[in-house]
Amino acid sequence: MDEQSHLMQTLVGVTLTGHPVPLPVPHDGTDARNKQDIGDILHQIMTITDQSLDEAQAKKHGLNCHRMKAALFSVLCEIKEKTGLSIRGSQDEDPPDPQLMRLDNMLLAEGVSGPEKGGGAAAVAAATAAVGVGADNSIEHSDYRAKLSQISQIYHTELEKYEQACNEFTTHVMNLLREQSRTRPISPKEIERMVNIIHRKFSSIQMQLKQSTCEAVMILRSRFLDARRKRRNFSKQATEILNEYFYSHLSNPYPSEEAKEELAKKCAITLSQVSNWFGNKRIRYKKNIGKFQEEANLYAAKTAVTATQAVAAAVHNSQTNSPATPSSGSSGSYSLPGSGDIFMSMSGLNGSYQPTQVPNTGQTQGNGGWHDAVTPSSVTSPIEGANSIHSDTSN
């Protein structure tokens, strides 16, 4: 059955859904005349575009005043509902987009979007704190926070703009459709559907905004917080402390866990940074002993002075306070390798210094271990070379 004949059929009394239409058409044998009437109306509608503007206007007015107009309008609405729009109707209930959820979660985790609007400063602070930047990166830290806050602000401003635009556009379209529904077959359902379409469009724009915000945050993170990028040379004092320990333990430069912790605390760096430093130092020293000779001598001489002072103090103590008591908490200098047990009790590392200068078990690698390549005798350290008491059993 073609659409027009179907329409004709429905127009004579029953809609597609079987509901009676308030047609002023009496079923009293005047059907033929009514059918003719409806046929005329439809013909006028279909040919209205072929006519001149004035003619069309006049015809439109005539149709608007036609007694069958209300019925025809209602039927056309229903036909629209049942045909083209029903296809779109299936898309009404979209499941939540997983990508959108991912973006939302990320923005929430980064502190860009949060319960509070307008920047979410607290969330930003929490996010930056969660990152765990070291104390020495305070400048970048605050800079990072400022930038993140800026991104957050832009995001919220844009989001607000989109929401406002969406609302304005929706209202405008709704008004337009309501206005047009007086002359075109537009049902409230169709208006509702149109609103949904608009919202979908705007939410896709919103997703793009969220995506670009996420990208901006990622770039910011990599720029400010990427470990390689944030590399900063340790302070001169920190390097000095580490070098002092290294050269005073040259025969076994493997600080214990406690020693590492103490060094980390003194240098205001992390434990892993201490480990990294010693790892790098050992390998670089071993690779080029000649280059580090001067540095080794320098620190050895430095330590020797401290040691001499310590010996003098110890001797003085032993003479004045017999029996001898260790000079507890003296000067914070490091003990000397092989310089006798008397220095070991004076370690500045809370006694973390290992009394015997033997390589830590399991630390010396079979292939090119420390003592295979760098024996204390190969280093002309004034301390280690001069030490008559050498507890390093590897020699």
Added chain:
DNA sequence: TTCCATGATTAGCC
């Protein structure tokens, strides 16, 4: 801009 020093990362070893 180049080059060297240096902190961080990674793979492989024990």
Added chain:
DNA sequence: GGCTAATCATGGAA
């Protein structure tokens, strides 16, 4: 898990 060795990436001096 800690270490070595190689490598990457950046900072800073020349």
